[in-house]
Amino acid sequence: MHNEFKVVEGDFANAGKASSDIKKTLKQLNIDNQKIKKIVVAVYEAEVNAIAHAYGGTIYVDIDQDKIVVVIDDVGPGIPDMDKAMTKGFSTASAKVREMGFGAGMGLPNIKNNVDELEIKTEVGVGTEVKMVVNFQ
Amino acid sequence: MKISEIAKILDARILVSNSNLDSRIKYGFASDLMSDVLTLDEEEIILITGLCNIQTIRTAEMANINCLLFVRNKQASEEMIELAMENDMIILQCEYSLFRTVGLLYEKGLRPVY
Numbered sequence: 001m002h003n004e005f006k007v008v009e010g011d012f013a014n015a016g017k018a019s020s021d022i023k024k025t026l027k028q029l030n031i032d033n034q035k036i037k038k039i040v041v042a043v044y045e046a047e048v049n050a051i052a053h054a055y056g057g058t059i060y061v062d063i064d065q066d067k068i069v070v071v072i073d074d075v076g077p078g079i080p081d082m083d084k085a086m087t088k089g090f091s092t093a094s095a096k097v098r099e100m101g102f103g104a105g106m107g108l109p110n111i112k113n114n115v116d117e118l119e120i121k122t123e124v125g126v127g128t129e130v131k132m133v134v135n136f137q
Numbered sequence: 138m139k140i141s142e143i144a145k146i147l148d149a150r151i152l153v154s155n156s157n158l159d160s161r162i163k164y165g166f167a168s169d170l171m172s173d174v175l176t177l178d179e180e181e182i183i184l185i186t187g188l189c190n191i192q193t194i195r196t197a198e199m200a201n202i203n204c205l206l207f208v209r210n211k212q213a214s215e216e217m218i219e220l221a222m223e224n225d226m227i228i229l230q231c232e233y234s235l236f237r238t239v240g241l242l243y244e245k246g247l248r249p250v251y
Contacts, residue, residue, distance in 0.1 A: 012191070016195035019195075019199055020198060020199075023198070037199070037200065041200065044175070044196075100171070101171030101172070101192055101196065102170075102192070104172050106170075106173065110172055113176075
């Protein structure tokens with residue numbers, strides 16, 4: 001099963017729509033509730049990140065019998081220092097992002113805690129691709 | 138603690154109540170930081186917050202939290218109410234400060250997550 005969602009820069013009103021859609025699909029597929037929560041928390045954090053930091057992008061969702069693969073591919077500033085970005089408490093978020101209840105430097109560590117595989121490819125001035133895999137078993 | 142009891146203790150208004158007000162809440166968690174809410178494993182939680190925007194509802198949706206309480210009479214928008222109803226949530230609103238709200242519920246026996 002394949003699905004795609006657009007990410008629009010600064011569009012906080014729609015942050016979470018992809019995660020919400022994924023949650024509904026996984027429920028219909030009778031995936032374990034705790035598993036669904038892990039997946040949607042990771043995707044939601046990644047969606048918020050993309051909306052907050054990138055200029056736009058696409059979320060690709062692929063679900064098969066064994067796993068879900070979500071790739072968020074954005075055009076944006078990229079991440080200059082990955083180690084810093086993965087450090088709890090480090091954030092470059094704007095005041096607007098903080099007003100939304102995010103931007104405390106917990107996003108990437110939260111994502112890492114909830115997925116089985118996390119791969120981040122980034123190039124400064126070009127963009128970032130975040131690939132998350134969660135196995136159902 | 139029943140949600141109806143929580144509403145009574147806080148003299149709270151019920152903004153959305155698609156679900157049963159007699160359902161029970163195990164833990165209270167107070168935060169304005171949504172990433173912190175998203176770290177919780179526990180469910181059957183009431184999220185007590187002063188952060189009142191669409192992401193508060195989205196965060197509750199992702200974290201499987203069905204009951205929210207806005208302090209200081211924070212007003213939920215129509216869009217927030219609609220999303221909460223779609224997800225069968227209960228939303229309460231009280232005029233007390235976050236500090237007083239949490240103190241009252243703790244005193245009456247609502248347990249903290251940590």
